[in-house]
Amino acid sequence: MSELSSSEQSAVLDRRRAGILLHPSSLPGDGDLGEAAYRFIDFLAACRMSVWQFLPLGPTHSDGSPYSSLSVHAGNQDLISLDWLVNQGWLDKKSLHSQSRNDCLSLAFQQFQLHAVSADKVLYDDFCSSHAFWLQDYALYTVLRNQHNGLPWMEWQDNLRNREPAALEAIERDSAMLIQQIKFEQYVFFRQWHEIRCYANSRGILLFGDMPLFVAHDSADVWAKPHYFTIDANGYSFKV
DSSP states (O other), X not given: OOOOOHHHHHHHTSSOXXXXXOOGXXXXXXXXXXXXXXHHHHHHHHTTOOEEEOOOOSOBOTTOOTTXXXXXXXXXXXXXXXXXXXXXXXXXXXXXXXXXXXXXXXXXXXXXXXXXXXXXXXXXXXXXXXXXXXXXXXXXXXXXXXXXXXXXXXXXXXXXXXXXXXXXXXXXXXXHHHHHHHHHHHHHHHHHHHXXXXXXXXXXXXXXXXXXXXXXXXXXXXXXXXXXXXXXXXXXXXXX
């Protein structure tokens, strides 16, 4: 989300406000950024609330905690509305009942490549360009973590753990389509979130987010930028 200007910040604090804390995963139905999220915004507006507060929206580890994210930048692909993908024409509605969520996202990416209009492809390219400072590393990290059955990056083989250029180039070459799919999923998440935010603001509802206090050790951020963190040569935290 973009930062508020000083005038917008003043407007936020211009009066007492009431709101509700509800993470999108607790919404009725699929617990995503689909129709139920819009209806919740309508509910808030009808109750004369003006704030929707939620927990961090990043991808989680196996414990599901939003406060331990695999990335400080990425959105949780489990919050993507599959119905939205159907409405875009990138997913067959029958797939919702016959395929897993991951398979649906894969099918949507294939259809996007084949049938998306040029304007959507331009938006996707622009997204990848403007988020390049984290997106490529996150996609690589996700592919590698899946290939290692969820093992933390500190336990990968040395050349991948230490990000040796030749090793990363091989992954980029051999897993190019998987990397592009992960980027597509992030594009979809951010586009859905932007639409939610615009709708909420149009109904007079402010979105009040949260963020983890610490960056998770097993995350794309620590793997990509280890020099910013207190870890040893093998990627483990120093004992104090």
